[in-house]
Amino acid sequence: EGGLANLPEELQKNDDIVSKLGSARVNILMKTWRNPVVSDNYEPGSTFKLMTVATAYELGEVNEDSSFYCGGSLMVGDWKEPINCANTSGHGMQTLTEALMNSCNVAMMQIVQKVGMARFYEFYKAFGLLDQTGIDLPGESRGQFHNTSETSDWNEVALATASFGQRFTVTPMQMITMVSAIVDDGKLKKPYVVKNVLNADGTIKSTTDPEVLRQVISEETSATMRQIIESVVTEGTAKNGSVVGYRIGGKTGTAEKTDQTDSNGQQTNDKIVSFVGIAPMDDPEYVVLIALDTPNPATGTYISGGVMAAPTVARVME
Numbered sequence: 466e467g468g469l470a471n472l473p474e475e476l477q478k479n480d481d482i483v484s485k486l487g488s489a490r491v492n493i494l495m496k497t498w499r500n501p502v503v504s505d506n507y508e509p510g511s512t513f514k515l516m517t518v519a520t521a522y523e524l525g526e527v528n529e530d531s532s533f534y535c536g537g538s539l540m541v542g543d544w545k546e547p548i549n550c551a552n553t554s555g556h557g558m559q560t561l562t563e564a565l566m567n568s569c570n571v572a573m574m575q576i577v578q579k580v581g582m583a584r585f586y587e588f589y590k591a592f593g594l595l596d597q598t599g600i601d602l603p604g605e606s607r608g609q610f611h612n613t614s615e616t617s618d619w620n621e622v623a624l625a626t627a628s629f630g631q632r633f634t635v636t637p638m639q640m641i642t643m644v645s646a647i648v649d650d651g652k653l654k655k656p657y658v659v660k661n662v663l664n665a666d667g668t669i670k671s672t673t674d675p676e677v678l679r680q681v682i683s684e685e686t687s688a689t690m691r692q693i694i695e696s697v698v699t700e701g702t703a704k705n706g707s708v709v710g711y712r713i714g715g716k717t718g719t720a721e722k723t724d725q726t727d728s729n730g731q732q733t734n735d736k737i738v739s740f741v742g743i744a745p746m747d748d749p750e751y752v753v754l755i756a757l758d759t760p761n762p763a764t765g766t767y768i769s770g771g772v773m774a775a776p777t778v779a780r781v782m783e
Contacts, residue, residue, distance in 0.1 A: 469483060469486070472486075498604075499604065500602060500603075500604060501637070502602075502636070502637045502638055503598075503600060503602050503604060503605040503606070503636055503637075503638045504604045504605065504606050504636070505606075505636065505637070506606065506608050506609060506634035506635065506636055507634055507635070507636075507637070507720070507737050507756060507758075508630060508631055508632070508633065508634055508720035508721070508722070508737065509630040509634075509635055509640050509718055509720060509739070510629070510630040510631065510718035510719050510720030510737065510738075510739065510770070511551075511568045511570075511629055511630055511716065511717055511718040511719065511720075511770070512630060512640065512644075512716045512717065512718035512739055512740070512741050512754075512770070513627075513629065513630030513635075513640075513718070514565060514568065514573050514628070514629055514630065514716060515565075515643075515644060515647055515690070515694065515716050515741075516588070516589070516592060516643060516647065517573050517576055517577055517580075517585075517628045517629070518561065518564075518565055518573075518576065518690065518693065519647050519682055519686060519687075519690050520580055520584070520585060520588040520682075521576045521577070521579060521580050522561075522682075522686050522689060522690070523588075523681075523682040523683060523686045524580060524584060526576070526579040526580055527561050527576055527579065528561070529560070529561060529562070529689070530560075530561075531560070531561045532558055532559065532560055532561075533558070533559050533561075533564050533569070533571070533572035533575050533576070534557065534558050534559075534571075535550055535552070535555045535556040535557060535559065535564075535567075535569050535571040535572055536555040536571070537549065537550055537552065537553045537554050537555035537571070538550060538553065538571065539570075539571045539574050539575070539625070541574060541621055541622050541625040542620060542621035542622045542625070543621075543622070544622045548570070548574065548622075548625055548626065549570065550569055550570040550571045551568065551570060551719070552567070552569070555571070556569050556571070556572070559572060561693070562692075562693045562696050564576075565693055565694075565696075565697055565701070565716070566693075566696055566697050566700055566701030566702065567701065567702065568697075568701070568702050568716075568717060570628075570629045573628040573629045574625040574628050574629070576628065577624055577625065577627070577628035578621075578624075578625075581624075582619060582620075582621070582624050585624060585627070585628075586613060586619070588681070589610065589627075591653070591679065591681045592643040592646060592653060592681055593639065593642060593643065593646075593653055593678065594607075594608060594610070594635055594639050594643060595607070595610060598636075598638050598639060598642050598655065598656050599655050599656075600638060600655070600656045600657060600658065601657050601658050601659055601673075602658060605636070605638070606636060607635075607636060607639065608633065608634040608635035608636055608639055609633060609634045610633045611623050611627070611632075611633060630718060630720060631720060631721065637754055637756060638656065640741070640754060641656075641741065641752050641754045642654070642656055644741050644743070644752055644754075645749075645752050646681050646682075647682065647687060647690050647694075648687060648690065648691050648694065648714070648743050648746075648749045648752075649687070649749060650684045650687045650688075651680055651681050651682035651683055651684055651686060651687040652677045652679075652680055652681075653677070653678045653679050653680075653681050654675055654676060654677055654678065655675075655676040655678055657673045659673060660672065660673055661673070691714065691743075691746050691747075691749070692746075694714035694715065694716065694743060694746065695712060695713070695714040695746040696714075697714065697715060697716055697717075698713050698714055698715050698742075702717045702769075702770075702771040703715045703716065703717050703740065703742075703770075703771050703775050704771070704775075705771055705772065705775035705776045705779060706740055706742050706771075706775035706776070706778050706779050706782075707779060708744070708779050708782050708783050711744055711745055711782065712744065712745045712746040712747055713742055713743070713744045713745075713746065713779070713782060714742070714743045714744070714746040714749075715740055715741055715742035715743055715775070715778065716740070716741055717738075717739070717740050717769065717770035717771040717774070717775060718737075718738065718739040718740065718741075718770045718774075719736055719737075719738045719739075719768065719769050719770050720736060720737050720738075720739075721734070721735070721736055722735040722736060722737060722759070735759045736759065736760070736768055737756055737757065737758050737759070738756070738757050738760055738768060738769055738770040738772075738773050738774050739754065739755060739756040739757065739770050739774050740754075740755055740770045740771070740774035740775040740777075740778045741753070741754045741778075742754075742775070742778040742779070742781075742782055744782055751782070753778045753781050753782060754778075755774045755777045755778050755781070756774065757773055757774055757777075760773055
């Protein structure tokens, strides 16, 4: 802090120390300038189930009368171990709405099996998750998805885990743009920050108009998704995201940080918990995404998006 002039003279003459301090200063400044909303990747976890359900509904593979049985886990492909639901005792028989309300991994895996690898990937691409959003902010990156070549890791097991938002990454901006498309009549729009550029006298020099990139799902599918998403808050895992007097919808998420290891090279149990909230559900105008990186809750607190992130979104909405 304050630059080299604050150092004792003998340190100022030590080129090695000056170089190291200069590098440290640059690293601190870069972290300060970095905008994680557009620059950082994370596994979205169960918030991504919104895309899984919207895709299957759009393709006609599921509807409001569809039902799914969850016994707590499911065997998939050639994977030797069952893939668990968060509720390892199982949810039993569920409707489509209940499956999303319960955030059931088993139901999502059953749903995505109906969609298939090729169509799931096409919708993933159509929702803009393979590309930068193009927002007018510096340093935008994009997430990492499975390699879909013939020798890739894109297989039945990867499809199953992708259905509930694991083993791939997105940026928060990609995620929120995708959710916006699901609830906004199926239209994927290019996000922007600056609406008007003004002249010195306050008159408008230029205006940014909303740009629709493409229609990903139909208005009918979007309307159904809004109803289901609202039920997640009124009756499901996201009750902590409600605000009295307003129609709030949303989805919780808890994702493992699979790229984190300890000093012994073992994977840690670190998590990112999140909640995406939308309001008002009859005519959405606001989407709020809160993601808590490696939360350290009080003893006895259940680590989940519904318990930890949803109340924060509710306060923002309020």
